[in-house]
Amino acid sequence: EVQVVESGGGLVNPGGSLRLSCAASGFTFSSYDMSWVRQAPGRGLEWVSSIRSRSSYIYYADSLKGRFTISRDNAKNSLYLQMDSLRTEDTAVYYCARDGGGFDIWGLGTMVTVSS
Amino acid sequence: QSALTQPRSVSGSPGQSVTISCTGTSRDVGAYNYVSWYQQRPGKAPKVMIYDVSKRPSGVPDRFSGSKSGNTASLTISGLQAEDEADYYCCSNAGSYTWVFGGGTKLTVL
Numbered sequence: 001e002v003q004v005v006e007s008g009g010g011l012v013n014p015g016g017s018l019r020l021s022c023a024a025s026g027f028t029f030s031s032y033d034m035s036w037v038r039q040a041p042g043r044g045l046e047w048v049s050s051i052r053s054r055s056s057y058i059y060y061a062d063s064l065k066g067r068f069t070i071s072r073d074n075a076k077n078s079l080y081l082q083m084d085s086l087r088t089e090d091t092a093v094y095y096c097a098r099d100g101g102g103f104d105i106w107g108l109g110t111m112v113t114v115s116s
Numbered sequence: 117q118s119a120l121t122q123p124r125s126v127s128g129s130p131g132q133s134v135t136i137s138c139t140g141t142s143r144d145v146g147a148y149n150y151v152s153w154y155q156q157r158p159g160k161a162p163k164v165m166i167y168d169v170s171k172r173p174s175g176v177p178d179r180f181s182g183s184k185s186g187n188t189a190s191l192t193i194s195g196l197q198a199e200d201e202a203d204y205y206c207c208s209n210a211g212s213y214t215w216v217f218g219g220g221t222k223l224t225v226l
Binding site: 033035037044045046047050052057059061095101102103104106107108109 | 119152153154156161162163164166167168171173203205207212213214215216217218219220
């Protein structure tokens, strides 16, 4: 079965850090561009970051101002999002998504709560 | 990277057709044929319904169709069914490999 599964979310204090992981299975992970998309409670979808299949190009939403770092390990079929200097407004469900014709495969998401 | 503009809500009766608009700019929707549409039911992950403006993934009913004119893309759902009630989001490439989503539209089937 083609799927991605996110993990690593949780409760963190403002200014803290968190590393999200996304484990892919059922497809050739190294052949696909991958992205992170988030959704704050009761709000819409927001694109966060994308990485091309060979990690040659990486892109971020302007609003992140260098606080997040996306990476991937094709040998481990895994995508990561390192989140530093977290703010309350980063509270959201974070989804991992495959780009296979639109964002065609999504995980269930992992919840990140930034609160003191 | 400003969000694309969608109506907050639309509604229709079973069997009718509804169209959801998605307005961007010449730097995103108007510049690229990489517009996609997502359906999201409460508590669930989004599901792609249309990609590359008008392509439909396998398994998506042909009642769903997409189009684009200038800076505005549209999703049309014909033969509306109760199961179509959900939130719908458009998404467009905004240069290089950056993306921008619309604010979302709540579809109510009356």
